[in-house]
Amino acid sequence: MNKITHILFIDDDADDYIMVRDMINAMPKGQFKLDWQADYNDALPIMQRQEHDVYIVDYVLGEKNGLQLIREAFPKGCSLPVILLTARGRREIDEEALSLGVTEYFDKADIRLPLLERAIRYAINNKRIEAELRQSEALFRSFVNSASDYIQVLDTEGVITRTNPATIRGGGYAESEIIGQPLSGFLTPPFKATFEKQFSDILKTGESRSEIEFLHKDGSIRYLDCSWSVVKNADKQYVVVIQRDVTERKRAEEKLQESLTREKELSELKSRFVSITSHELRTPLSTIQNNIYMLKNYAHKLDDASRDGKLDKIQLMVEHITELLQDVLSLNNIETGSSDFNPTLIQFDTFCRDIVEEFEHQKDQTHVLQFDYQQPIKATVDPRLMRQVISNLIDNSIKYSKLGTTVNLSLSQEENRIILKVTDQGIGIPPEDQEFMFHTFRRASNVGDVSGSGLGLSIVRQAVERHGGSISFTSTLGKGSTFVISLPAG
Numbered sequence: 001m002n003k004i005t006h007i008l009f010i011d012d013d014a015d016d017y018i019m020v021r022d023m024i025n026a027m028p029k030g031q032f033k034l035d036w037q038a039d040y041n042d043a044l045p046i047m048q049r050q051e052h053d054v055y056i057v058d059y060v061l062g063e064k065n066g067l068q069l070i071r072e073a074f075p076k077g078c079s080l081p082v083i084l085l086t087a088r089g090r091r092e093i094d095e096e097a098l099s100l101g102v103t104e105y106f107d108k109a110d111i112r113l114p115l116l117e118r119a120i121r122y123a124i125n126n127k128r129i130e131a132e133l134r135q136s137e138a139l140f141r142s143f144v145n146s147a148s149d150y151i152q153v154l155d156t157e158g159v160i161t162r163t164n165p166a167t168i169r170g171g172g173y174a175e176s177e178i179i180g181q182p183l184s185g186f187l188t189p190p191f192k193a194t195f196e197k198q199f200s201d202i203l204k205t206g207e208s209r210s211e212i213e214f215l216h217k218d219g220s221i222r223y224l225d226c227s228w229s230v231v232k233n234a235d236k237q238y239v240v241v242i243q244r245d246v247t248e249r250k251r252a253e254e255k256l257q258e259s260l261t262r263e264k265e266l267s268e269l270k271s272r273f274v275s276i277t278s279h280e281l282r283t284p285l286s287t288i289q290n291n292i293y294m295l296k297n298y299a300h301k302l303d304d305a306s307r308d309g310k311l312d313k314i315q316l317m318v319e320h321i322t323e324l325l326q327d328v329l330s331l332n333n334i335e336t337g338s339s340d341f342n343p344t345l346i347q348f349d350t351f352c353r354d355i356v357e358e359f360e361h362q363k364d365q366t367h368v369l370q371f372d373y374q375q376p377i378k379a380t381v382d383p384r385l386m387r388q389v390i391s392n393l394i395d396n397s398i399k400y401s402k403l404g405t406t407v408n409l410s411l412s413q414e415e416n417r418i419i420l421k422v423t424d425q426g427i428g429i430p431p432e433d434q435e436f437m438f439h440t441f442r443r444a445s446n447v448g449d450v451s452g453s454g455l456g457l458s459i460v461r462q463a464v465e466r467h468g469g470s471i472s473f474t475s476t477l478g479k480g481s482t483f484v485i486s487l488p489a490g
Helices: 014-026 040-049 066-073 091-099 113-146 165-171 189-205 247-301 304-336 348-360 383-399 431-436 456-466
Strands: 005-010 032-037 054-058 082-086 104-107 150-154 160-163 207-215 221-233 236-245 344-347 368-373 378-381 406-414 417-423 470-476 480-488
Touching: 005 014, 005 040, 005 113, 014 032, 014 113, 032 040, 040 066, 054 066, 054 113, 066 082, 066 091, 082 091, 082 113, 091 104, 104 113, 150 165, 189 207, 189 221, 189 236, 221 247, 247 304, 344 348, 348 368, 348 378, 348 383, 348 406, 378 383, 378 480, 383 406, 383 417, 383 456, 383 480, 456 470
Parallel strands: 005 032, 005 054, 054 082, 082 104, 368 406
Antiparallel strands: 150 160, 150 236, 207 221, 221 236, 344 378, 406 417, 417 480, 470 480
């Protein structure tokens, strides 16, 4: 069954009503029903109730006119089809009617049955399409406004023309701080530098997918996965970018990668540890075993000097093993933060001189040791850790230098930093090994048969950093090395 179209005709001229009524009656029966109102004031409340499908309004309604009636009945614009009739075909009336949302405009002298029927059908259909478009637009706007993704519309220059609440809410900006600004202004410098080229490619290809670093107003950085699409509206071209915040996923991936890297490093560290410690332990243990065997089986054939010599070797090897284990324990305690750290204000120049004198008084000392300083210097350090640092550097310089060469320890103060240098004339460190020298269980490739665990410099670095300082070095192969420690003064 066809739906009946209810029509309200508003005209104070009965002859006009009869003319329109006859035309309506001549249309297919059962499809149209016509009501008539001659008075402006009576018609107004009926129109406001919106009980009809179509309104046919005469322009002349006594002292008022049809446009005033339409404006008063539909202050927000015509949501239902309205056809305006007039005997005054003036352009200004036509323009005002269009501005109010009037669907069709007829001069009474030109109105005919086919034209009127078509106008009614077209008016209803156009309003239906308009309503559907309005609903679709409202639905789309609701979708955009409720989306958790950042959404922006850019012009062909990359300037933001529209944005959604998620961008404003998430970025911490006011809408006025975003609209009219180039998107590149919200990117970190590395991404800003490449944005211009990328945007040019997007305009050419029509779509793209990329990742950007978006700066929030508070200075924080969010990683956004962007889908770019070029769209056309009338004769203008725009770029719609939908940005999904993937910061947490990105950070999780980075943490996973860090864990994998750390796991790999630990595996390599374990391999180096097994290799070095097995080598460092095998030699002294073999020496101990051989000397014990000789003492046990041939003691009666050895004189006192030979027996004492073998006992001295055993003691020396035990000390070597103890030193290796102590280095491993020290490194572990520093790395885990389980070692005590008791910084104390001390007379640092006296502290350094005492360590140098201890080395000088060793019975097997074969190097020249020098200590240089210009003025008394106080420093807040942990004496135990700092003694380990300085002793380790001096011991390395002696170990890797020819007999009779000089090892120099110098102390100075530069503004708010204390500078400690240990310089030797030793074998030096090959360039390809230098970046690894502070890594655990790493030794230079030219150490030869000189014993060592590869832990000393790692212990030194971590002990220095625990004091808030830093350590660096310069080295020339075959000429020697200089290690420089910088500590906070005071």
